[in-house]
Amino acid sequence: MPISREEEYFVKITKIVLEIFPKYLRKLFIDKWDQKYPNNKWQSNIASGNFLFNKIPNTAKNGRNRVYAINMQSGKESDWDTTTLVYAMLYSQLNLIPSCRPDGQRSAPLLISEEIDIIRKIRNEFFAHFVPF
Numbered sequence: 001m002p003i004s005r006e007e008e009y010f011v012k013i014t015k016i017v018l019e020i021f022p023k024y025l026r027k028l029f030i031d032k033w034d035q036k037y038p039n040n041k042w043q044s045n046i047a048s049g050n051f052l053f054n055k056i057p058n059t060a061k062n063g064r065n066r067v068y069a070i071n072m073q074s075g076k077e078s079d080w081d082t083t084t085l086v087y088a089m090l091y092s093q094l095n096l097i098p099s100c101r102p103d104g105q106r107s108a109p110l111l112i113s114e115e116i117d118i119i120r121k122i123r124n125e126f127f128a129h130f131v132p133f
Contacts, residue, residue, distance in 0.1 A: 049075025056091045
């Protein structure tokens with residue numbers, strides 16, 4: 001049985017949010033990291049992970065964020081889920097994502113941070129933390 005257009009669009013947005021978006025977000029993280037720390041380029045290893053961990057204040061002290069800390073300390077960004085990746089980008093002091101304008105104040109062209117925030121919200125609301133009706 002052929003799928004409907006709506007189902008096709010759902011499959012496409014799912015692929016974008018769960019596969020393509022994290023891939024490019026990881027690339028953005030590494031590119032910006034290497035720009036800020038040219039003498040300590042991201043190596044996807046424990047040394048990079050520990051350096052990142054030390055840039056984020058109070059991560060290990062906050063019980064909820066300890067999971068992020070453990071994942072980040074591995075330095076293997078390819079193993080990080082999107083939540084850990086976004087957490088690292090927001091709090092790594094790399095100025096990767098400037099704070100977003102409130103939803104009602106957004107207008108084209110959107111800042112990169114606003115585009116990331118929108119996709120993050122879609123991922124969280126519809127895929128990661130979906131509550132059925």
